[in-house]
Amino acid sequence: MKNTPAFALQSLRQVALAAGLLISAIASAAPIQTLLDENFNSMTTGSAPTGWNLENTSGGTITVENFPSSSNKSVKLTDTSTTNAVTVSKWVTAPSGVVTVEFDIYPAQTGDFLAAGYLLDAAGLRSVRVYFNYTTAEIQVYNGSTVEVVQTYAANTWYHMKYVVNTFTSKFDVYVNGVLKKQGMGFSEAAVAVSKIQFFSGAPAGSVYFDNVTVRTGGMLKLSTNRAFEDYNSQTTGVAPSGWTLTDVTGGTATIAETPSAADKSILFNDTSATGAVILSRTITATSGKLTVEFDVKPNQTTGYLSVGNPMDSGSNLATRVVFNNATAQILAYNGAATTVVVAPYTANTWYRLKYVLNTSTSKYDVYLDGHIKCRGLSFYGTVSTVSQVRFYVSSATTGSMNVDNFNVSAEGTLQSETYGASGEPTADRIGGGEGYNRLVNSWNYYVTTASELVTALASATSGQVVYVADSADISLVGQTLPINIAGGVTLASGRGKIINGALSYGGRIHGNIAGKGFFKILGNNARVTGLIIDGEDYAIGTSSYTPAETHGIFARYLSTCEVDNNSLKGFSWAAVVMDDGYVHHNSITYNRRTGIGYGTVQVSSNTSSGLLLEGNSYAYNRHNIASTGNASNIYTAQYNYSVNYTSGHAFDMHGASSCSCAGTREVIHHNTFADASGSYQAIVIREIPTDGAYIDNNWFYNTDWALDILQRDTVAPEAYGHMYVGSNKYGTSSPTYQTGKYSTQYVP
Secondary structure, three states: OEEOOOOOOOOHHHHHHHOOOOOOOOOOOOOOOEEEEEOOOOOOOOOOOOOOEEEEOOOEEEEEEEEEEOOEEEEEEEEOOOOOOEEEEEEOOOOOOEEEEEEEEEEOOOOOOEEEEEEEOOOOOEEEOEEEEOOOOEEEEEEOOEEEEEEEOOOOOOEEEEEEEEOOOOEEEEEEOOEEEEEEEEOOOOOOOOOEEEEEEOOOOEEEEEEEEEEEEOOOOOOOOEEEEEOOOOOOOOOOOOOOEEEEOOOEEEEEEEEEEOOEEEEEEEEOOOOOOEEEEEEEEEEOOEEEEEEEEEEOOOOOOEEEEEEEOOOOOEOOOEEEEOOOOEEEEEEOOOEEEEEEEOOOOOOEEEEEEEEOOOOEEEEEEOOEEEEEEEEOOOOOOOEEEEEEEEOOOOOEEEEEEEEEEEOOOOOOOOOOOOOOOOOOOOOOOOOOOOOOOOOOOEEEOOHHHHHHHHHHOOOOOEEEEOOOOEEEOOOOOOOEEEOOOOEEEOOOOOEEOOEEOOOOEEEOOOOOOEEEEEOOOOOEEEOOEEEOOOOOOOOOOOOOOOOEEEEEOOOOOEEEEOOEEEOOOOEEEEEOOEEEEOOEEEOOOOOOOOEEEEEOOOOOOOOEEEEOOEEEOOOEEEEEOOOOOOEEEEEOOEEEOOOOOOOEEEOOEOOOOEOOOEEEEEOOEEOOOOOOOOOEEEOOOOOOEEEEEOOEEOOOOHHHOEEEEEOOOOOOOOOEEEOEEEEOOOOOEEEEOEEEEEEOO
């Protein structure tokens, strides 16, 4: 047995990052989307509302009515039963993250139970439960399992309700008539998405109207000790923002703009001078200790240098320094005054949600992008003991513009502590993808339902085009010439995770057991395969690796920027995905398990300094969930994956290559959950010495025996081991232990 000392001053992943490896997933915020906007005015009076689901009419009727007028209609639930309900709902496809739901509701009495826009996921689990209670004439809300009073209500009165929901944190705020009434409410049940809005009337009898139902992505949850909470919607377009100091506008202007819309305004920083700056600051109550700063920002180009939302003391000393860098088109965060860390690349005209959690007592801060952590434990840029202002600017050295919205500063927030396993630091989506996935494809150039249409479309599609497989399609590739080529820059997609006609889509299915063949071969960079079921139907473990001839799903070798995401990939005897460099994430990858081969994802020969990034995948019943040949150039990062049932081979692998007597260059394995407690096979096996190192920390192993979880093998005499940088990992479930530097060694001649 062998122990490796833990690094005292920086995490293993920071060491790997310093070696040139990108370890964070790249995830951009989607533009603000309107998912539902219904006023019922064009619908037929007296009929059921078009496109809504009449779930239950046993207690009465659901109709469109000329109320309050024939030009301003609404939906009426008329409940004439003291025992049966009247229920109507509408399905939406909302991504993970923050969603805002609004509607008007008019109880015609105080003597009926009214569910006011319950929010559910596709499995029927409820996040938001706000209702009108007939026994107390109160609007009430479930905060987890506890009922709280929102306010009283009166009959024959319109109420405008707004819920701001965050599926990352399972929290929501409740507004009534534009006034925040409840904040930080916990989900009623373990809902994973906002997929349905539901209204119903219960016992006793009564009626209710509802109107103007909107569901949009984005929004702002208020924190409990706010220093600023501003959405700019009530401010005057074209003038300077109220409450802000125009520190320097020698380079241009800073005004309220109707972006994204007239009803949803923002601040526009517009710098037209290459020698003058546009700088605004917002003074807050002086705060020491904990502070959280968050806001939406949209860079309108990649050529302007933008400093965004950085808290400062009264002497203009910076605590955080986060910038949109024009030289690299990257969001950069400073770790101290001399070192920068890449948060993510960025694109022009895209909204991003940034959050900084800082503590002046420790002079440290964390950076979140679009709801998930990107940088942890960064050091302050300068010496700051008290924060009294927050500053944005466009540099005097560049021209450019940006919009800032939904600005929220609060004297609270806890710096992220060490976490273990796949759920410790959430990625942008649920592990394994599916419902709530953020990057669904909703437009296309080719729409296919058959094998011949698929082959023809992919033969014709060029870079930038999308081939969409119908969600109801069931396409057999038996009889087709395989593999089918996918050109560089082409997206092959379906709708796994969409809500279609009131049901959760699992994506179009492409399948067939075709010995010796692969389904798809990617020919160029920037291709993407997303949202599909790809089933090789080759499930037999068998007794021979290559009889019958092996199968594989997606082949993407000698490329660097391809992406495979949000698919169900299963039933291939060699591998579901063969990829050297690129991004494989948020897939369900199962049952790829032939004797001697059988890989969820396999890397043959890396060609870049970043290698292969494997993130947010759910792996089960593969011989090896992740495998690599061990060639001298091979590099991969595995983070936030869930791995279970590795009963025919170890889960994560790096082979030894005889050409170099090494196990690749570098493996970074962190924040994965290995949910197999049996110890039948190791979770991680490194089969020689990596030339740089294997960096393994913050994983959660259900098996309690660390010696059976991480293994380094040697096959070359004399025995040699090393370059195993094993930090702290979690072992066991009921009474877990935390071990540092633990792994075992084995000589296998």
